[in-house]
Amino acid sequence: MKVFKSFIFSIKLMRYVAKIEVSLKSGHGNPEGETAAHLLKELGYQVEKVDVSKAYTVTLNACSSAEAKVTAEEMSKRLLANPTKDNYTINVVEQ
Amino acid sequence: MKVFKSFIFSIKLMRYVAKIEVSLKSGHGNPEGETAAHLLKELGYQVEKVDVSKAYTVTLNACSSAEAKVTAEEMSKRLLANPTKDNYTINVVEQ
Structure with missing residues (x-):
């Protein structure tokens, strides 16, 4: 009878948090940011510009x-x- | 003749960049993050969860x-x- 030996390799997985921020390349229109800047100016704030991006955690x-x-x-x-x-x-931190 | 003296106060304004990150409070549904997590799992990634937020610069x-x-x-x-x-x-840095 053949004897099979099983080898168990334990790989320890850790938990990480990756913060991925996605923004439009410069040169592309940014209507949401322009609207926000316009409204902030109307509210009386000295704003030069607003860029809007999406952050995935x-x-x-x-x-x-x-x-x-x-x-x-x-x-x-x-x-x-x-x-x-x-x-x-991308920014990665261990949790 | 009355002499008026004018005092000029110069207030120096600096330019700052405020990064404002807006995310849903916990307990609220996060359909965009759930969809992203589901798709990443389908692509074979070991993802636990994805939170989506909006960043205004x-x-x-x-x-x-x-x-x-x-x-x-x-x-x-x-x-x-x-x-x-x-x-x-909110994070503010001088530019």
Whole structure:
């Protein structure tokens, strides 16, 4: 009878929070920011401009901070940002 | 003949950038974040949850960093956030 031995490798996954901020590249129209700036001026504030961006706070599991950052980079390219029109920044912290 | 002296007070305004991040208070539904989390899982990522918030980057003039922060606080309460359903955080940097 053959004896099979099973080897169990335990990989410890940690929890990370990746903050991915997606904003329009400069040169693209920013109607929401312009509207906000206009309204703030009407309310009496000395505003020069307003830029609006979207921030995704993604809680994910990864082996290391570096891996979490690479994963967040991939997520941004594949789903959260459109590389044609958007810029994005990523900050990863361990939770 | 009466002589009028004019005193000119020059107040130096500086340029500040206030980053105001507006997110839903916990307990409120977050359909956009849930959709993003669902899609990221379908793409094979080990995601626990996704929160989505809006970030306003406001370029404004003020006499000091403290004044800029008070102004940004007011802007948030009056226009950018809804205190009933939103939380907001403010970070001010001199430009």
